[in-house]
Each structure stands twice: as C-alpha cells, then as structure tokens.
Amino acid sequence: MFESAELGHQIDNKTFRKEADVLRVELLKAQYELKEAAQMPVVLLISGADGAGKSETINTLYEWMDPRFLATHAFTTPTDEERDRPVMWRYWRSLPPKGRIGMFAGSWYSIPIAERIDGKLSELQVDKQMAEINRFEAMLVNEGALVLKFWFHLSKESQKARFKAMESDPRTAWRVTKESWARLKTHGKLMEVAGHVLRTTNTAWAPWIVVDGTDDNYRNLTVGRTLLDAIKRKISDGLVQSFPVAPPISPRYDARDVLSALDLSLSLAKDAYEKQLAKWQGKLSELVRHPKFNDKALVLVFEGADAAGKGSAIRRISAAMDARQYQIVPIAAPSDEESAQPYLWRFWRHVPRKGRVAIFDRSWYGRVLVERIEGFCKEADWLRAYAEINDFEHELEEAGIAVIKFWLQIDPDEQLRRFKEREATEFKRFKITEDDWRNRDKWDAYREAACDMVDRTSTGQAPWILVEANDKRFARVKILKAVCERLEAMVAGKEKGD
Amino acid sequence: MFESAELGHQIDNKTFRKEADVLRVELLKAQYELKEAAQMPVVLLISGADGAGKSETINTLYEWMDPRFLATHAFTTPTDEERDRPVMWRYWRSLPPKGRIGMFAGSWYSIPIAERIDGKLSELQVDKQMAEINRFEAMLVNEGALVLKFWFHLSKESQKARFKAMESDPRTAWRVTKESWARLKTHGKLMEVAGHVLRTTNTAWAPWIVVDGTDDNYRNLTVGRTLLDAIKRKISDGLVQSFPVAPPISPRYDARDVLSALDLSLSLAKDAYEKQLAKWQGKLSELVRHPKFNDKALVLVFEGADAAGKGSAIRRISAAMDARQYQIVPIAAPSDEESAQPYLWRFWRHVPRKGRVAIFDRSWYGRVLVERIEGFCKEADWLRAYAEINDFEHELEEAGIAVIKFWLQIDPDEQLRRFKEREATEFKRFKITEDDWRNRDKWDAYREAACDMVDRTSTGQAPWILVEANDKRFARVKILKAVCERLEAMVAGKEKGD
Numbered sequence: 001m002f003e004s005a006e007l008g009h010q011i012d013n014k015t016f017r018k019e020a021d022v023l024r025v026e027l028l029k030a031q032y033e034l035k036e037a038a039q040m041p042v043v044l045l046i047s048g049a050d051g052a053g054k055s056e057t058i059n060t061l062y063e064w065m066d067p068r069f070l071a072t073h074a075f076t077t078p079t080d081e082e083r084d085r086p087v088m089w090r091y092w093r094s095l096p097p098k099g100r101i102g103m104f105a106g107s108w109y110s111i112p113i114a115e116r117i118d119g120k121l122s123e124l125q126v127d128k129q130m131a132e133i134n135r136f137e138a139m140l141v142n143e144g145a146l147v148l149k150f151w152f153h154l155s156k157e158s159q160k161a162r163f164k165a166m167e168s169d170p171r172t173a174w175r176v177t178k179e180s181w182a183r184l185k186t187h188g189k190l191m192e193v194a195g196h197v198l199r200t201t202n203t204a205w206a207p208w209i210v211v212d213g214t215d216d217n218y219r220n221l222t223v224g225r226t227l228l229d230a231i232k233r234k235i236s237d238g239l240v241q242s243f244p245v246a247p248p249i250s251p252r253y254d255a256r257d258v259l260s261a262l263d264l265s266l267s268l269a270k271d272a273y274e275k276q277l278a279k280w281q282g283k284l285s286e287l288v289r290h291p292k293f294n295d296k297a298l299v300l301v302f303e304g305a306d307a308a309g310k311g312s313a314i315r316r317i318s319a320a321m322d323a324r325q326y327q328i329v330p331i332a333a334p335s336d337e338e339s340a341q342p343y344l345w346r347f348w349r350h351v352p353r354k355g356r357v358a359i360f361d362r363s364w365y366g367r368v369l370v371e372r373i374e375g376f377c378k379e380a381d382w383l384r385a386y387a388e389i390n391d392f393e394h395e396l397e398e399a400g401i402a403v404i405k406f407w408l409q410i411d412p413d414e415q416l417r418r419f420k421e422r423e424a425t426e427f428k429r430f431k432i433t434e435d436d437w438r439n440r441d442k443w444d445a446y447r448e449a450a451c452d453m454v455d456r457t458s459t460g461q462a463p464w465i466l467v468e469a470n471d472k473r474f475a476r477v478k479i480l481k482a483v484c485e486r487l488e489a490m491v492a493g494k495e496k497g498d
Numbered sequence: 499m500f501e502s503a504e505l506g507h508q509i510d511n512k513t514f515r516k517e518a519d520v521l522r523v524e525l526l527k528a529q530y531e532l533k534e535a536a537q538m539p540v541v542l543l544i545s546g547a548d549g550a551g552k553s554e555t556i557n558t559l560y561e562w563m564d565p566r567f568l569a570t571h572a573f574t575t576p577t578d579e580e581r582d583r584p585v586m587w588r589y590w591r592s593l594p595p596k597g598r599i600g601m602f603a604g605s606w607y608s609i610p611i612a613e614r615i616d617g618k619l620s621e622l623q624v625d626k627q628m629a630e631i632n633r634f635e636a637m638l639v640n641e642g643a644l645v646l647k648f649w650f651h652l653s654k655e656s657q658k659a660r661f662k663a664m665e666s667d668p669r670t671a672w673r674v675t676k677e678s679w680a681r682l683k684t685h686g687k688l689m690e691v692a693g694h695v696l697r698t699t700n701t702a703w704a705p706w707i708v709v710d711g712t713d714d715n716y717r718n719l720t721v722g723r724t725l726l727d728a729i730k731r732k733i734s735d736g737l738v739q740s741f742p743v744a745p746p747i748s749p750r751y752d753a754r755d756v757l758s759a760l761d762l763s764l765s766l767a768k769d770a771y772e773k774q775l776a777k778w779q780g781k782l783s784e785l786v787r788h789p790k791f792n793d794k795a796l797v798l799v800f801e802g803a804d805a806a807g808k809g810s811a812i813r814r815i816s817a818a819m820d821a822r823q824y825q826i827v828p829i830a831a832p833s834d835e836e837s838a839q840p841y842l843w844r845f846w847r848h849v850p851r852k853g854r855v856a857i858f859d860r861s862w863y864g865r866v867l868v869e870r871i872e873g874f875c876k877e878a879d880w881l882r883a884y885a886e887i888n889d890f891e892h893e894l895e896e897a898g899i900a901v902i903k904f905w906l907q908i909d910p911d912e913q914l915r916r917f918k919e920r921e922a923t924e925f926k927r928f929k930i931t932e933d934d935w936r937n938r939d940k941w942d943a944y945r946e947a948a949c950d951m952v953d954r955t956s957t958g959q960a961p962w963i964l965v966e967a968n969d970k971r972f973a974r975v976k977i978l979k980a981v982c983e984r985l986e987a988m989v990a991g992k993e994k995g996d
Contacts, residue, residue, distance in 0.1 A: 003962070004953050007754045019751070124622045131629035141742050148744075195958045199892075202954065204743040204882035210953065218751060225749035233745040244639050244739035245702040246646075247731040251723035253517070253716060256505045384702035455502050455708065456700065460693045464501070 001198050002191065005153035005210045011217035023224045024064040030231045031101070035069050038099035038340070040144045040234065044227065045107045048152030049190060050183045051162040051176075052213030053220075054105055057152070060220040061103065061227075071096060075106040084353040086399035087111075088136065092348040097340035098144070101227075108133055109197060116193045117186055123196070130200045132391070137206040139388055142242045142381075143342040146234045147206040150223060151198060152213035156187040162214070245383040250452065257451040258466060262409050267471035277473075280480035281320040287487040288321055288357065296490055297401040298357040300483065303365050304408030305446065306436045307418040309472045313408065314359050316476045317483065321357060331362040343367060343377075343385070344392055351396065364389055365405075368453050373445045386456040393462045402490055403462040406479055407450060408469040412443055499696050500689065503651035503708045509715035521722050522562040528729045529599070533567050536597035536838070538642045538732065542725065543605045546650030547688060548681045549660040549674075550711030551718075552603055555650070558718045559601065559725075569594060573604040582851040584897035585609075586634065590846040595838035596642070599725075606631055607695060614691045615684055621694070628698045630889070635704040637886055640740045640879075641840040644732045645704040648721060649696060650711035654685045660712070743881040748950065755949040756964060760907050765969035775971075778978035779818040785985040786819055786855065794988055795899040796855040798981065801863050802906030803944065804934045805916040807970045811906065812857050814974045815981065819855060829860040841865060841875075841883070842890055849894065862887055863903075866951050871943045884954040891960045900988055901960040904977055905948060906967040910941055 011019075034042065046054045058072055073094040082090040088108065096102030112129045115121045121129075140147055154162065163180050166172040183190075198208045211222050268276065287293065300317065302310040318326055329350045338346040344364060352358040367385040371377045393403045410418075419436065422428040439446070458464040465482050469475040509517075532540065544552045556570055571592040580588040586606065594600030610627045613619045619627075638645055652660065661678050664670040681688075696706045709720050766774065785791065798815065800808040816824055827848045836844040842862060850856040865883040869875045891901045908916075917934065920926040937944070956962040963980050967973040 001953065001956060003956055004756045004949060007756065007759050009752055009754055011751055122622075124620075124626055127626050127629070128622055131625070131632075134629075146744075192958060199888055199957050202888070203885055204741060204878070207744050207881075207884075207954075209747075221751055222749055225751075226747050229747045229749065230745065233747070237745070241742035243702060243741055246644075246705050247728065247735070249707070249724050249727045249731070251720055251727065253509055253719055253723075254507055256507055258502045258505065261505050380702070386705075387701055390697055390700070451502060455499065456705075458499060458501055459697050460690060 001195055001202075001208070001210055002153050005212040006155050007212065008214065009212045009218040010215045011221060013217065016217035016221060019221050020064070020224075023221065023228065027064050027224060027228050028066060030228055030235075031065050031069055033235060034101070034231055035099045037235065040146055041096040041098050041340075042101040042146045042148065042227075042231065043096065043140060044101060044103045045109070045147075045149040046103060046105050046152070046223075047107060047109055047150065048211075048213055049154040049159055049187070050180055051159055051166065052152035052154045053162075053216055054152060056216055057220050057223050058103055058105060061224065064224060065101070069099070070101050070103065072103045072105060075104070075110060081353070085351050086395045086401070088395055089348060089351055092345060095140075095341060095345060097337065099340070108136070109201075113190075113193055113197055116197075117189050126193075126197065127200065130197060132395075133201055134203055135387075135391055137201075137203065138243060139344075139384075139391075140342060141205045142384060145342070146230055148227060148230055149201075149206060149208045150226075151194065151208055151210045152219065153210050154213045156184065158214040159184055159187060242378075242380050243384060245380045248379070248383060248452070257447070258454050259407075259409055259447060259451060262466055262468050264409065264411055264414075264468050264470040266468045266474050268473040268477060270473070273473040273477060276477045277316065277480070280477065280484055281316070283484045284317065284320040284480060284487070287484060287491060288325060290487075290491045292491040292493075293487070294355045295400060297352045297354050297399075298483075298487065299352065299396060299401055299403045300357070300359045301363045301365070301403065301405040302359070302361050302408065303363060303369065303406070303450075304467075304469065305410060305415055305443075306439055307415050307422065307431075308408035308410045308469050309475055310361055310408055312472060313406070313476050313479050314361055316480060317359065320480075325355070326357040326359060327352065328359045328361060331360060331366060343381075344388065347392070352401065354400070363405075364392065365453060365457075368457075369446065369449050372449050373442055386453075389457055390459060393457075393459070397461045402486055404483060404486055405457075405462060405464045406467050406482075407454065407464055408467045408475060410469050412440070414470045415440065499693055499700075499706070499708055500651045503710040504653050505710065506712065507710045507716040508713045509719060511715065514715035514719065517719050518562070518722075521719065521726065525562050525722060525726050526564060528726055528733075529563050529567055531733060532599070532729055533597045535733065538644055539594040539596050539838075540599040540644045540646065540725075540729065541594065541638060542599060542601045543607070543645075543647040544601060544603050544650070544721075545605060545607055545648065546709075546711055547652040547657055547685070548678055549657055549664065550650035550652045551660075551714055552650060554714055555718050555721050556601055556603060559722065562722060563599070567597070568599050568601065570601045570603060573602070573608060579851070583849050584893045584899070586893055587846060587849055590843060593638075593839060593843060595835065597838070606634070607699070611688075611691055611695055614695075615687050624691075624695065625698065628695060630893075631699055632701055633885075633889055635699075635701065636741060637842075637882075637889075638840060639703045640882060643840070644728055646725065646728055647699075647704060647706045648724075649692065649706055649708045650717060651708050652711045654682065656712045657682055657685060740876075740878050741882060743878045746877070746881060746950070755945070756952050757905075757907055757945060757949060760964055760966045762907065762909055762912075762966050762968040764966045764972050766971040766975060768971070771971040771975060774975045775814065775978070778975065778982055779814070781982045782815065782818040782978060782985070785982060785989060786823060788985075788989045790989040790991075791985070792853045793898060795850040795852050795897075796981075796985065797850065797894060797899055797901045798855070798857045799861045799863070799901065799903040800857070800859055800906065801861060801867065801904070801948075802965075802967065803908055803913055803941075804937055805913050805920070805929075806906035806908045806967050807973055808859055808906055810970060811904070811974050811977050812859055814978060815857065818978075823853070824855040824857060825850065826857045826859060829858060829864060841879075842886065845890070850899065852898070861903075862890065863951060863955075866955075867944065867947050870947050871940055884951075887955055888957060891955075891957070895959045900984055902981060902984055903955075903960060903962045904965050904980075905952065905962055906965045906973060908967050910938070912968045913938065 046058060048054060091108050112121060112126055116126050137147055163176050167176045202208050209226055211219055213219055302314060304310055314328060318328060334346055347364045350358055368382050372382040396403050419432055422432040454464045467475045467478050544556060546552060589606055610619060610624055614624050635645055661674050665674045700706050707724055709717055711717055800812060802808055812826060816826060832844055845862045848856050866880050870880040894901055917930055920930040952962045965973045965976050
C-alpha cells in the first residue's frame, strides 16, 4: 500500500505557488457549489504517521477554503461525556451536515490502530471493528456522503528527518516530544498494523488515498486537488448511488401474522391493576437506583398505531423515576438540521449516558413504518434500514445499554372508540388530527410493515415485545413488568446474547 | 427473527394443489426466461433446523421446475480435494452459471454455525467469518446474481413432532437417527447461534427469508412463490445494480511512480548468470520437496508488458520442479463457461492443492489492467476489483498458500527491439500479433494502471515484486531468488503478517 508514497515526491516553491493559486480559486468555487446544492456532506479523514504533516495540511486547507463551511474535529482521549456512551457517539455528533466539509484529524481508525500496536486488541478484534467501520462508512455513502480517507505516509528515515527539522525550528520545536521519538521505535509495527487496517477497509465506496507525507508542497497540493476532483466528480455524477437491495418479497398464504396471534381480549380489573401497578413501579424505582445500573443505561422504544396508549404507558414508567434520570424523546418530523444528516443521526443525539434512561415515543422505526408507507424515502432506503437499525442497537448493547422495544397493538374498533372519545373530551381534542384519520385508512399497510419490522429487527439482544393494548391497564402492567425483568437480569449480570 | 415462523402456518391439501398448479406453470416460464436471457444466476440457500423439510422442499422444486437448468449441491464433510484448498473453494466450484438456478443444501453458513454450537469457534471468530461472507455475497450480487437465503425454522415442539411423524412413516423412518434426537437437545443453542448469524448477515442485498418449516404445504408454496416473485422482479428491474464506488482520483504532480523508480540498466553477465541460475534452481527444487511444503502451496503471478519476458522467466522456475508438482496457467480471454460466472471464478478453478505450485502467466489482475484500459468492464467493476482481489488472495493466504506477484518492467525501446526480433525469428513469429502493436500505443495508460494496481494490492501478505526486466538474465535471477526466499521463510514457519 505504501510503495508509491516512498518515492520522495517533491514540489518546489515556485511550482507550488503557481498550482496553489489556481487550486484555491477552484476549491472555493466547489465549496460554494457544495453549499448551494446542500445535497451531500464531505467526510474527510486525515490520518497517518506522526509528523507526516496532518495539521500542516489542515491549516493549508483552511487557508484555501472558506472556514465558515469547514469544520475540523480532533479526537484524542474520550471525554467523560463520550466515555459514558457508545464508541461511535462522538463521531456521529461531529458529522458534517449536507453542504459542508468535515475534517477528522484522528477518526474511528485511530483508537483501533493504537490499541492494536499496544497489543490491547487481537487481530480478530481489529478485524471485527474494521467490519463494523465498513458498514458505518457504507451507511454514510448510502446517505449521500462523499467519504475521503487520506493516509499520510512516512518511511522511518523521513519520519526521523521530519522530527529533526521540526526540532530545529523554534516555531515547531514544541511539537517534538519524548513520545515522538518513541513513535520512531514503533514505526515498523505501525506500518504492519496500518497496512492491515488499510487493506481491510479499502472498500470501493470509501477507498484510502495514501499520500507521501515528506514534502509539504506535494502533500498539500495532492490533498487539495484530490478533494477538488472528488467533489466536482460527485456533483456532476448527480444522484446518490446506493447499495443494491433485494426487492421485498413476502408471499402471504394466510392471514396469520405475529399481530394476529395476539389475544386482544386480555384485560386487567381495576383492583388487580392498582396493586400490580404499585408493585412494578416500586420495583422499577429500586432497580434504576441499583448501584450496578450506574454503569448501564436503558433505552425504551414505543411504537404502535395512533391512540394505542403509548403516551400513557410511558407516563406510568417515568412516574417511577427521578426526573433527572430519564428523558422522554417524542419523535416527529425531523428538523432542518436533522434532515441534513444521515437518518440515524437524530436518534444518536439522544443516546443516554450511563445510569440514565431514554424513552422514545416513536423512534428510528419510523423509517420502516411511516416513511415506507407514505413513500417519504426510497424503497432502497427503508430496505437497508433494517440492517442499519440492527447495527445501531447492537452498538448500544455493546456499550451496556439495554434496548427494549414495545409494539402496542389495538384493533380498529378500539382505535375508533378512542378517536371519538378524544374528540369528545376537551383536553384530549388536541391529540386527534386529520393525519390520524388518514392513517386509519392505511391500517393494513401499517400492519404489514409492523410484521416485517418485527421479523427483521427482533434480535436476541433487543427483542420486540408485542403488547395486547385494547385494555390499557393490561398493557401498562405488561410493559412495566418487562422493563423490570430486563433490568433485574441486567443488574444481576445475566444478560442474554443474541 | 423467528417470531412469525412460530405461528403454526398451515395450508390444506386442496388449497395447496390449486395454488401449486398455478405456481409450477409460472415457475417454468420464469425459468425459461432466466435461461434465455442468460444474464443472471440464482443462488438459492436452503438452510435451517434438522427435520424442517429442506430435502422435501428441494424435491418439490425439482418436481415443479425443469431439472435440466437446476442443480443442487449438498455439502457435508469436506472431501480430500476440498480440504486441501481454501474453505470457499468448494462453493466457488458449485456456483450456478448465468441463466441457471443453483440450490445449496448446506452452504457457507453450515460449518460456522455447527462449529459455534460445538464451541470450536468464539463469537469473534464467527463474526469475522460472517463479515467475509457478507463481502462474498456482495461480490455475487455485484456480478449480477440473485441471492435468496432461506432459513426453515422449527420450534422445539415442532421439531420433536416432526421427528416422531417421520419415525412412524416407514418411508422416512431411516432419516431419524440418534443424531436427530441429540439435535433436539441443542435446539436452544441452535436458535441462539442462528439468530446471531442471521442478524449479522441479513444484508439489504442478500436478506434472509425465515420460513415456518412445520407444514410441508405452507413451506413449499412459500419458497416457490418467493423464488418466482424474486426472479420476475429482478428480470423486470433489468440491469445489474452494483455497489457505489468512489470515482478514481489520483492527481499526479510529478512523473515519479513506482515504475519510474526502477533502475532498468541493471544487468547480469553471462557467467554470473549461469552460476546464480544453477544455485537458485537447485535451492528451489529442494524447497518444494521439503516435508513442510506438503502442507503449503504456492501461487506465482506474472504480469508485465508484452515481451517483458514472463514466459521465459516462468520456464526457469518450472525447470526446477517435477512436472507433477506444478501447473502453468496461461490466461487469455475467458471461455463461454467462464464468462457465465463471477469474474474470479476462472482463477478459483486453478487454486493449487497442498504441496503444489500454480504459476499464472497473466492473472486476475487483467481486470484492473487490460479490462480497465480497453473498457471490457464498467468502471465500477474494476474499481471494486481491488478489494475483491485482496479478499481472494487473503483467503489463499489463510489456507497456507503463499502468493507472490511479479511485475516485469521493460522500457518501450527494449519492447520494440524484442518485437522486431520476434518478427525476424521464425519460431518466435507466432508470439507477435496486431494486438501487441496496438497495446504499445497505450503504454502510458498501462503504466498508470499498473501503478494503481501496485498501490492498491501490494499487501504485507502478498506484496508485488517489481522486476527490472530490460536484462532477462537479471530478471530471472531476481525472480528465482525471491521465490526461494519466500519458500524458505515458509518452511521455517516465519511467515509475515499483513
């Protein structure tokens, strides 16, 4: 991978200035086009050996372009905020919106490479992380991003020479530390590990670009020109090119599906309900204060037809907790800021810290429910969403966050009764809209989408719990009990695999 | 994943016969259309719990369709032939050609699932294999295949019931063995492992279809109808939909590339050559007879401009070996049979057994050289080929097969001299064609393609060795020496990682 980056490419200052003058004008122009179209974000990874000129190049790009539409993110040791959440959280929150360029100095590759060099990760563990990264980058590309991954290479000799030159220049001497010289000793190991990482993540959709880091002029021009050509090409190619998807095929030979198997006549008498409610709410309040829960977190997802009782069930859960510990996240149409990001971004924002609970009133499953049915996204988009959602929930689980998903099922008659009740009740009238009546006409489509969703996203780690919700009392107790049982297993250290 | 497959779907015989009559006509029609178009192969995986009706369904599909264009492959314990080669070799050689349907009873999933249940594989190891499978299936889809993966599910109770029913029927009693009842005991473990495997390989391009295996009528109709709809949809969707690729961007600021860095004046005097040749040929003949080589294999790849001396260098290597031990594989245009398969298929055919040597005179790199330059494939195809080739060579390495790749570099003057010499020499005249003169005009394009190839496929495990070949003697000795040194490290157990 590094052969051609060891040839000692050099560009003299005169040539550099001439080329740079042309390039910066074109880059600015491309940057404005990008911004005006607001269709695609550019994710620029600047990685490589120490002393290979990463910050020099980032500074040069800042000189050349309009810094208002450019952001740099440097990642070092994770902050408390970040350590308390899944590994990828800090990268998600730094993603550039459509129309902008985000430069990552240090990226999702940095920690795995460093930990592999230190021997903290086995090759298998690295390979697993690289497979996850490939899926993550595939998602970015499917969402329309241009992903450019630069690796600045230095041979051991060039690295030594660059450290010496930096040391002898008073403006840069401070950047050469004891660690720098230690890096020189592990140069061979870095090449071995980086070679493997680059090979396994050198995908057709997000390939690596290896650049000789020795000469500042050469490196800066190469990065600038590559960035320019890539933006221009992607703009002229037009539409987002996404991964192939298999068409959705599910022949039905009978009316039996997971929802029809539910016994909607299940109910709970008022007395029994009061007793059970008190019992499980008490238990829940204890469980979320259990010392072991401090190192865990909980994500609850509520989906179901309009008027299925999601909100009232959520209130029965939140009532058992301290308001500082939980957050209820109602999901409606995305904001402008959210629309400019990959689909899952607006949910990543709300991933809870350790010791906290996030309750989603509707969720990322909107993609495969309302967006599928209303045609708000392309078929390819909701088809790939199942795997993306599973990956997302898997990342949460890996970070110690239990994910429990509830589907509240009612029948059409019960929905009608509740709609009419809402219209008749002053303080409930705001809850019923034109949309609700329209959605009712699509009852069968929603049902099919819900069944597909359960089939494809009910995993051992994060199963769907189907709730018979014609009787609100029965539903609420079933939900509370399920949450308590999962938390109990969690604090007892008995988590199931998938 | 298995929720809706536990609902006890059933179809009575009368309905079945009515539906089946319609379905089989349509399936036959689709099969002929598929065959006539000869554009896409169908890869059908039939997997699932023991007793879930895998063979019953395969038999039914045989009844319904034209068996001439249908092939079934059952995989159990690997044969000697198969054990001596990389794991995926046996699946590659069973892939259906375009226009045909290949059914896999047992597939690339079977062994990982079984070994995970037995505890022979860790979860990390399984995840690694699943990531490789995802890449393999992505390659199939990129090459135009329709990939349908069925999982026939049984709950523990249904499995028991089906075994009992089979046992009491004299026609099927033989199929229920002690192992069957043992399977019942590991049912929970199977569900856990299969759940994980299905989740991680449930990609948008090759999703799983989980089918309730209990009722024969329901299962057979569901598979038949799904197959039919999928074929029809894929035919009507038309063109192959392939993965997004980043456009190839490599700005050049100077003429320095890995090839220009070679010193083509290097040469070897006749005397020194004779001595060196004898020395390294002697060493090679010893090394390939080393007992440790019996468990290894060697793949040599030769690429370079016309008349660069590939053939004569190959002869100097083969001369040192027993003819039974090596195979020279000259690569020209693919045969009809080869064109009907994924690109790498015609190279997988020639993967050597343990203890053997395969020498490729031109190779899979044609994709990123001649096919790229002549436009024989789409840009997206050669762009994704780099990663596919790296995966391929990685699989060879994992199976103990060393891959050594030689690029023989000459300059245009030397090529002209050799062309003229060929034309002047009776027995060499057949070696020079119109094509050779045409290719000469594309010298720069080939050079650029070769440099890109080295940059993207020279890995720690399988590096490119660039050979200064203006002097044939120098080139041959450099090649022989490199082969010997790699073999020496191999039999000494000192293989490098990548």
